[in-house]
Amino acid sequence: EAQVTQNPRYLITVTGKKLTVTCSQNMNHEYMSWYRQDPGLGLRQIYYSMNVEVTDKGDVPEGYKVSRKEKRNFPLILESPSPNQTSLYFCASSRQGLDSPLHFGNGTRLTVT
Amino acid sequence: KNEVEQSPQNLTAQEGEFITINCSYSVGISALHWLQQHPGGGIVSLFMLSSGKKKHGRLIATINIQEKHSSLHITASHPRDSAVYICAVRRHGGSQGNLIFGKGTKLSVKP
Numbered sequence: 413e414a415q416v417t418q419n420p421r422y423l424i425t426v427t428g429k430k431l432t433v434t435c436s437q438n439m440n441h442e443y444m445s446w447y448r449q450d451p452g453l454g455l456r457q458i459y460y461s462m463n464v465e466v467t468d469k470g471d472v473p474e475g476y477k478v479s480r481k482e483k484r485n486f487p488l489i490l491e492s493p494s495p496n497q498t499s500l501y502f503c504a505s506s507r508q509g510l511d512s513p514l515h516f517g518n519g520t521r522l523t524v525t
Numbered sequence: 526k527n528e529v530e531q532s533p534q535n536l537t538a539q540e541g542e543f544i545t546i547n548c549s550y551s552v553g554i555s556a557l558h559w560l561q562q563h564p565g566g567g568i569v570s571l572f573m574l575s576s577g578k579k580k581h582g583r584l585i586a587t588i589n590i591q592e593k594h595s596s597l598h599i600t601a602s603h604p605r606d607s608a609v610y611i612c613a614v615r616r617h618g619g620s621q622g623n624l625i626f627g628k629g630t631k632l633s634v635k636p
Contacts, residue, residue, distance in 0.1 A: 460622035
């Protein structure tokens with residue numbers, strides 16, 4: 413089944429403890445991206461990748477890192493999480509940039525205490 | 526002011542009604558996406574538009590590039606259409622992968 417898989421679904425952690433949220437797609441898509449969703453602010457883009465080894469900042473990249481070493485995986489890394497990174501995170505992919513429909517993962521709810 | 530504005534913010538309809546959700550944007554764009562977020566949180570892509578009109582089942586999306594406006598119509602609405610509908614745009618000439626979102630329209634369809 414074609415899908416975007418995010419893990420974990422729920423994560424509670426403490427300030428400063430490094431964490432990684434994984435994202436994997438099995439559709440051979442070139443484009444992958446990360447978003448966060450907050451009440452009253454809606455969805456905002458964190459980082460995106462047009463293809464392997466090509467990443468770029470979205471609108472809210474501070475405090476996050478990404479890498480795209482393989483086409484299928486696009487992990488989101490929080491080196492030193494802070495409470496203001498408590499949010500609902502979504503990964504998405506598409507066949508070719510934003511000129512193709514987006515496929516979203518199920519989301520990761522992160523709480524940083 | 527947000528670059529992408531949606532109206533209304535909240536919409537309640539009776540089953541069977543024709544529904545229109547609007548999206549206006551203040552920047553030049555090369556693509557516009559309509560997304561649906563179900564109460565459980567999952568997000569599904571409904572349409573990707575760069576011009577004209579697209580139809581899928583009871584859903585119709587239109588875009589007017591000159592007026593910087595797009596509409597999402599739902600015909601014969603049903604309670605299962607209850608969701609948040611989100612408009613998102615890719616700026617023309619901007620970073621190729623950068624997407625800007627509206628804040629969403631929450632639709633509730635009553636039986």
